[in-house]
Amino acid sequence: MNREPTMRSATDHTVVISDFPSMYWKLLWDIDQFDTLQRNDPEFMAPLAYAAINVCIAATSLRDWVTTEVTARSRREKTKVLPEQVVRDRIYDIVPHQKMCEAVAATAKHSRFDEKQCRGGLVRIDKFEPSEDDPGGFFLRHVQDGDPYPSIALN
Numbered sequence: 432m433n434r435e436p437t438m439r440s441a442t443d444h445t446v447v448i449s450d451f452p453s454m455y456w457k458l459l460w461d462i463d464q465f466d467t468l469q470r471n472d473p474e475f476m477a478p479l480a481y482a483a484i485n486v487c488i489a490a491t492s493l494r495d496w497v498t499t500e501v502t503a504r505s506r507r508e509k510t511k512v513l514p515e516q517v518v519r520d521r522i523y524d525i526v527p528h529q530k531m532c533e534a535v536a537a538t539a540k541h542s543r544f545d546e547k548q549c550r551g552g553l554v555r556i557d558k559f560e561p562s563e564d565d566p567g568g569f570f571l572r573h574v575q576d577g578d579p580y581p582s583i584a585l586n
Contacts, residue, residue: 451496458489469568476556476569483554483571487535494522494529531573551576 442449448457465482472478498518505513523529530549537545546552552575561567 451493451500454489454493454496458486458493461486461489465571469570470566474568476558479569479571480556483556484535484539487532488539490526490529490532491536494519494533497522528573531575549575 440449448454461482465479465486468475468478468482498515501518502513502515505511531552531554534546534549534552535554537547552573555572555574556569557572558569559565559567
């Protein structure tokens, strides 16, 4: 199998995604879809979970696009070449839920539980009943090491 990279444009496979800003816009679109589902169909958990998985896949893809661009730019500009892992570690420092997004994306892609980047973490969807201050519905939670105060990954 030939693994040499081709010089063709990424849009030959992605149609509109050609660089990391366009992948960022796709991530924002996926987040908006999640938000719309949560507001318009708060009683349906499955579509919300599907949208959350799409957000995680887009976040993982964005990490890859940014990593590729930063390392390629450092080579082009002949500055200190940044290894991919250094770039990824910086992303993990900036984006607290990135590793959980990657675990969700890897699990969805490979059809088996995968927590290489986020050991001991889990995602769950909790239902909250409506109140006078809150419309209620389902909320996606990221729980790390049984933390009794799980943070809201998306709401």
